[in-house]
Structure formats: structure tokens, C-alpha cells
Amino acid sequence: MKLFHKQGTLFRGYEPLLDSNIDLANRGDLYEGFVISREELVPKEGDDKKTNGDTTFSGNLWPSEPAGFREAFVNYYHAAFGVGKVLHRLFALALDLPETYFDDKLKRDPIMRGLHYPPQTGSEDDRIVGIGAHSDFECFTILWQEPGVQALQILNSEKQWINATPIPGTLVINIGDLLSRWTNDIFRSTVHRVINRSGVCRYSIAQFMGADPHVEVEPIPSCVSAERPARYETINAGEHVRKRLREMYQHSITQ
Ligand SMILES: O=C(O)CCC(=O)C(=O)O
Numbered sequence: 001m002k003l004f005h006k007q008g009t010l011f012r013g014y015e016p017l018l019d020s021n022i023d024l025a026n027r028g029d030l031y032e033g034f035v036i037s038r039e040e041l042v043p044k045e046g047d048d049k050k051t052n053g054d055t056t057f058s059g060n061l062w063p064s065e066p067a068g069f070r071e072a073f074v075n076y077y078h079a080a081f082g083v084g085k086v087l088h089r090l091f092a093l094a095l096d097l098p099e100t101y102f103d104d105k106l107k108r109d110p111i112m113r114g115l116h117y118p119p120q121t122g123s124e125d126d127r128i129v130g131i132g133a134h135s136d137f138e139c140f141t142i143l144w145q146e147p148g149v150q151a152l153q154i155l156n157s158e159k160q161w162i163n164a165t166p167i168p169g170t171l172v173i174n175i176g177d178l179l180s181r182w183t184n185d186i187f188r189s190t191v192h193r194v195i196n197r198s199g200v201c202r203y204s205i206a207q208f209m210g211a212d213p214h215v216e217v218e219p220i221p222s223c224v225s226a227e228r229p230a231r232y233e234t235i236n237a238g239e240h241v242r243k244r245l246r247e248m249y250q251h252s253i254t255q
């Protein structure tokens, strides 16, 4: 398959149904996805000659149809990234840090994926859901979900699943594990899952705002105190994300 996302090392392109299994208590995730990273709508001269180490190299795989598919994905990518940059600054201000604190630690080419969840018709205990319970790997996720179709659920602090009902004109922001570690759990990553028993297809788009792969993530000193000692060791952002991606794609029933 020309667009299959596992043919390269970057996991770009098409993810078939049941290709991942993010919750090891399950058997597979019932979504298909299309994954891209940063790319300019009109490539600058020489972009195609650059290597993976250079963030302007996209490595994206595109289908020849439908018309406008690439434009729609790339335009949305840049718009969502603009939201992400603003949110990073708001997170810094909320932590009483200089507003530019995260600017040089930000991953400039986050991954984005469009997701399609067919309606689930199997038995409730067949351990296949849209996407199993997990927290996101990176800093935070900007999630657009299709209005009118209830499927996303969030685990609250009482360990109950609550519906994240889509509200037209809004985005869901999910805190991820790297921001939990950075803030020593002042901002906690949210466990969530998707179960689409709505009877119709459901679509969503997730952009995973992250830390630059070279950044060492450790609790920010101002988030550590005698009452809140450091809860996490230092990890390298790139290694952490690569490890979690490997785990997610290694344990599905299609492997
Ligand atoms: O489709 C959704 O609402 C959530 C997707 C998700 O959790 C993910 O891609 O990590």
C-alpha cells in the first residue's frame, strides 16, 4: 500500500483499522487515520533536498485524490499550530513563568492526524473500541471533534468515565504526559478513550503539540517545593515519544 504509514520510520500516511492498540487490556483500536507533519503549502526552493534532521523536511505521503485533500490538511495544520503557540504561552503565564518560557523548547513540526471511527457494532466486551484508554504522550493535544456525534470520554478524578460532548465551534485541549512531567503534575494528563456506539461514522482531528526531541524534560524548579517534591526523573522528549509510539503499534492483533 503506497500510503501505508509503517513503510518509513516517521509513521506518516495511512493507518488502517486495528493497526494500533494503545491500551494493552484491549485487542485493537477501531479507527483509521491519516498522519502528517509540518509542510508548507507552497514548498520553498530546496525543501525536498533537506534531510530528516531538518524540520522543514516533511516526509508526508499524499494521495492523488480527492482534490484539495493536501491543501485542507496543510492549512488546518498551520492554523492549529498557531493556536498551540498561543496556548504554550498561556501555560507559561499560568505557572508564573515568563511567557516565552516554552518558546525554544517547542517542537516545531508536531504530528497531526485525521481520524475516522466507524460505528461500533461488536459486543461490549470484545475489547475493541475506537481508541483504548490512554493519556497522550506529548505536551498537549488540540482536538477537533465532529459536532453531533458523542464518542470521546474522559476519566475524571473519581475514576468515572464522563462524556466529552462535542460543542460546535470549540476545540478540546488534552494535557499530555510531557506537560505533566514538566509541571510536576500541576497540569495533569487526562486519560481518555473513544467509543463510537452512535450508529454513524465519527471524525476528529488531533494535533499533538510537543517538546523539541532534543529537550530534556524534568520538573520545572518553580513547580517543585517541600510540599510537592519532584515526582518525575529527567527524560529525553524524543526518546519518550518514540518509545510510546512503538508500544502503541506493536501490540495490535494485526501484528
Ligand atoms: O478522536 C478523538 O476524539 C481522540 C483521539 C485521541 O485520543 C488520540 O489521537 O490520541
Ligand SMILES: [Fe+2]
Residues within 6 Å of the ligand: 134, 135, 136, 141, 192
Ligand atoms: Fe489521545
